[in-house]
Structure formats: structure tokens, C-alpha cells
Amino acid sequence: MHWNSFSEFxxxxxxxxxxxxxxxxxxxxxxxxxxLLVRGQKRLVARLKRQFRAERSEHGKSRSLD
Amino acid sequence: xxxxxxxWFKYASPQNFYPIAGKLIPWFVALTVAFGLAGLYVGFFVxxxxxxxxxxxxxxxxxxPASWMSMFIYLVMAFWxxxxxxxxxxxxxxxxxxxxxxxxxFAFLSLWTGALWGKPMWGAWWVWDARLTSELILLFLYIGxxxxxxxxxxxxxxxxxxxxxxxxxxxxxxxxxxxxxxWNTLHQxxxxxxxxxxxxxxxxxxxxxxxxxAFWMYSIAVALLRARSIMLERERxxxxxxxxxxxxx
Numbered sequence: 349m350h351w352n353s354f355s356e357f358x359x360x361x362x363x364x365x366x367x368x369x370x371x372x373x374x375x376x377x378x379x380x381x382x383x384l385l386v387r388g389q390k391r392l393v394a395r396l397k398r399q400f401r402a403e404r405s406e407h408g409k410s411r412s413l414d
Numbered sequence: 415x416x417x418x419x420x421x422w423f424k425y426a427s428p429q430n431f432y433p434i435a436g437k438l439i440p441w442f443v444a445l446t447v448a449f450g451l452a453g454l455y456v457g458f459f460v461x462x463x464x465x466x467x468x469x470x471x472x473x474x475x476x477x478x479p480a481s482w483m484s485m486f487i488y489l490v491m492a493f494w495x496x497x498x499x500x501x502x503x504x505x506x507x508x509x510x511x512x513x514x515x516x517x518x519x520f521a522f523l524s525l526w527t528g529a530l531w532g533k534p535m536w537g538a539w540w541v542w543d544a545r546l547t548s549e550l551i552l553l554f555l556y557i558g559x560x561x562x563x564x565x566x567x568x569x570x571x572x573x574x575x576x577x578x579x580x581x582x583x584x585x586x587x588x589x590x591x592x593x594x595x596x597w598n599t600l601h602q603x604x605x606x607x608x609x610x611x612x613x614x615x616x617x618x619x620x621x622x623x624x625x626x627x628a629f630w631m632y633s634i635a636v637a638l639l640r641a642r643s644i645m646l647e648r649e650r651x652x653x654x655x656x657x658x659x660x661x662x663x
Contacts, residue, residue: 350459357458361469366534370473370527374480377519378632382443385639392643396650397659404660 426505428645429654435638442635446628453624461617470534477527479626480520485587487517492584495577507573512641516633518556536600544593545601555583569648
């Protein structure tokens with residue numbers, strides 16, 4: 349093991365701000381991007397399904413009126 | 415032979431690509447996590463302290479792979495864009511559009527981690543030298559590509575305009591890569607020719623290799639995820655999208 353204690357690990361030999369600032373930004377963006385994409389995909393699927401269902405029921409109505 | 419050719423083109427259609435992409439994504443996510451954990455373990459627990467930069471050098475395990483990825487994604491994006499321009503295939507433009515935001519993300523991370531590394535080592539967050547400036551231009555190229563595409567309503571025309579921008583911008587990638595050789599710069603030279611003691615270089619390289627692979631797998635997973643959304647959106651008037659979404663009802 350390279351570090352003697354957890355606090356020593358956190359301190360990063362005095363470079364804590366720079367090292368953890370890099371890790372934090374990377375972790376944040378690489379978590380946020382997939383979350384936003386999955387949410388967007390779900391919304392898109394829901395929107396298209398609503399649209400298709402509305403179109404289908406419209407077709408059904410016009411057919412029954414004929 | 416003939417059969418093979420036909421199979422290849424079969425997967426180039428969104429209709430066939432969509433379900434395959436969906437099945438591949440979980441595997442690439444799993445590989446991202448595995449390589450990411452391995453990279454962080456080697457980078458933070460195995461790799462020794464640097465003789466000159468102390469623990470501050472550990473930013474390298476994120477900075478270098480992020481920079482590599484930002485350049486590599488650009489080349490792949492330009493490749494797809496060029497393919498779309500030449501053969502007018504539907505999938506190509508979608509792949510190029512799917513890659514751009516992730517490329518921009520890595521270009522940003524390259525600059526961000528670079529600034530956080532530059533401040534303690536050079537005493538400056540930013541300097542207008544060739545390496546940093548050309549990487550900033552790469553970020554602007556990504557942003558320009560995304561903005562140009564979103565400004566044009568017709569997807570086919572958006573693809574074409576974007577493709578031309580992407581292809582012209584390719585000239586910037588070798589400029590970034592060789593900038594440390596061509597101009598005097600504060601930035602250190604290529605990381606993969608480090609001439610330290612062999613054991614040290616090998617664990618450092620191993621850590622970088624792992625995080626680079628993690629970023630690679632991440633990029634594939636996220637690009638496939640975004641490509642699927644783009645496919646549904648663009649092909650929403652086609653029968654396969656309707657059949658796919660309404661079949662689950």
C-alpha cells in the first residue's frame with residue numbers, strides 16, 4: 349500500500365485541490381451524460397408512443413364513421 | 415463472399431442497428447466500470463510518487479486519456495461524416511452526430527484537468543501556447559459542429575454541412591498531436607516516451623492504459639446510447655419505429 353493513512357491519501361501530498369478537482373469533474377460529467385441520455389431516450393419513446401396511439405385512435409374513429 | 419457483403423449492409427440500416435446497439439450497451443458499461451476501477455486502483459495505489467511533481471502528477475491518469483480520446487473521437491466523427499458525404503448512408507450522419515457531444519466532453523475535461531495540473535506545476539491555469547490553444551480550438555470545433563447541425567432543420571442537409579466542417583477541422587488533430595515538437599512550449603512532450611526507471615514507467619503506463627480503455631468503452635456506450643435516440647427521432651415516420659414501439663403494448 350502506497351499510503352500510510354486515509355488522511356494522507358486525501359491530502360495528495362498537498363495537491364488535494366488539483367487532483368480531486370480533476371477526479372470530481374471527470375466523475376461528474378461521466379455520470380451526468382449517461383443519466384441525461386437515458387432520461388432523454390425514455391422521454392422520446394413515451395412521446396412517440398403517445399403520438400402513435402393518438403394517430404391509431406384517430407384512424408379508428410374515422411373508419412367507424414364511414 | 416456475396417452473402418457476406420449483403421450482411422454487412424444489413425447492419426448499416428438503422429432498423430437493424432437499433433436493437434444490436436441496445437444489446438451491446440450494457441457490455442460496454444460493464445467494461446467501462448471494470449477498466450475504470452482498475453485504472454484508479456493502479457493510478458492511486460500502485461503507481462509511485464513522482465520524483466519531481468510529487469502526488470500532483472496523478473492527474474496524468476485522467477488528463478492524458480481524456481486528451482487522447484478527444485482527438486480520437488474527432489477522427490472517428492470525421493470518418494463517419496466523410497462516409498456519409500461520399501455514400502449518403504443514413505447511419506453515418508447519425509453516428510457522427512452521436513459522437514460530437516462526447517468528444518466535446520473529453521476536450522473540456524482535457525482542458526479542465528490540464529488547468530488544474532498547470533496551476534501547481536507551471537504557476538498558471540492557462541497559457542496561450544500551441545498545445546493548449548489547439549486543444550481549445552478542438553473544443554470549439556465540436557461546439558461549432560453541434561451548433562451548425564442544430565441550426566439546420568433538414569437532417570440530411572445538417573449532416574452535409576456538419577460533415578464539411580468536421581472534415582476541414584481534421585487538420586487540427588495532427589497540429590495538437592505534434593504541437594509539442596513543432597513549437598517551444600511549457601507543455602511536456604509525449605507521455606508514452608517517458609524515460610524514467612523502467613518499473614516506474616510501466617505502472618504509470620499501465621494505469622494510463624486502463625483509464626484510456628475505460629474512456630474508450632465509455633465513449634462507445636454513450637455514442638450508441640445517443641445514436642439510438644437520434645435513430646428513433648429521425649426515423650419516427652417509418653414503419654419500423656412504429657412497429658418497434660407499438661409491439662410492446
